[in-house]
Amino acid sequence: MKVRAKKHLGQHFLRDLRSAERIVDSLTGHRQYGQVLEIGPGMGVLTQYLLEKPDFTTYVIEIDTESVAYLQTHYPALAPRIIEADFLRWPVAEVLESPFAIIGNFPYNISSQIFFRVLELRAQVPEVVCMLQKEVARRIASPPGSKEYGILSVLLQAYYDIDYLFTVPPGAFDPPPKVQSGIIRLRRNGTSQLACEEPLFFRVVKTAFNQRRKTLRNALKPLGEVPEHALLDKRAEQLGVADFVILTNLIASARPVLD
Structure with a gap:
């Protein structure tokens, strides 16, 4: 059984296991949280490595019914923690205790919306490791003075320290996207509240x-x-x-x- 990638969901399934393991290993703040939420697990290429980590409990949230069925079949122990819902609208606090980390291969077409949701949850989310379009990843991690620097750069950097970690080529995915992908890590800085409204x-x-x-x-x-x-x-x-x-x-x- 294989899940068919759906264009309207922006699905490109990572198939490079080495990159998948590197992404999961990029979560470094385990002492700050006991739970990790993976957004859009697809066929579980990241999930399999998350489940090997003893430091936290893994939850996954997936909007694609076919992917949910695949995960339930191939990862039966995970089944109680598979959430079939839209992360952008899902009431996180009803399921997850704070704090928790977020990880995932974010769909390119809604990555900005996901980050605005992360900003809403910033008091609960000490760390984010994610893959997205390289240009967007670079923009978020860019310092002032760069042409890439923009709205998300400022808003995210107000509350998170951001590192661009590495690049993943199109050939690592099925189907291959037309662009390269970038991995970034966000870790909460010391700012609990800005000195303004x-x-x-x-x-x-x-x-x-x-x-x-x-x-x-x-x-x-x-x-x-x-x-x-x-x-x-x-x-x-x-x-x-x-x-x-x-x-x-x-x-x-x-x-x-x-x-």
């Missing part, structure tokens, strides 16, 4: 990058008046997390309540 911080970052070619003086006009500051002469890609915190506090001081 966090919902406004998210809005400032998104607004700044929506017109990234403009200086922040012009890009942030949709947010109303911004008190004069040297940062306004820069572009969004030039600012680090601390700079965006400063901008957020400036905007909050001029307009304490945003509609």
Whole structure:
């Protein structure tokens, strides 16, 4: 029995066992959690190595009914911990105790949505190891000043230290994708809460990058008046997390309540 890759789910099944083992071995914060959630296990190429780890209990979440049936057949001991659901909408707290790590070969077409969900769960998730399109992986791990640096770079780096680990070629998958894949690791930093209004911080970052070619003086006009500051002469890609915190506090001081 073999699961058929479904284009609408963005499925590309990793078949390179060496890469799979490296991905699982990249989980390093075992003392911080007792549970790991794998997103989109498919036919279990990562799952088989996760189940060998004694330091944590593995759960998997899969939206594809055919993959769920495959996992139940080939990994019967895992069956009680196979969750047939959409990670983006699944009520995590009802099943998993905090803290827990996340691992997976993220579907390229929803990887950004998965990361925004991770941000919502950041207080519960100390570590993430994942594979996604190389360009997206590089963007998330990029420092300020790079053309790759963007919204997810800032928002994730506000709460996580991010490392780009290694690259996996298209030939390692069935079917092969048209692009290379990258593995990144996110580990929670010491920031439990930013020194600003966090919902406004998210809005400032998104607004700044929506017109990234403009200086922040012009890009942030949709947010109303911004008190004069040297940062306004820069572009969004030039600012680090601390700079965006400063901008957020400036905007909050001029307009304490945003509609």
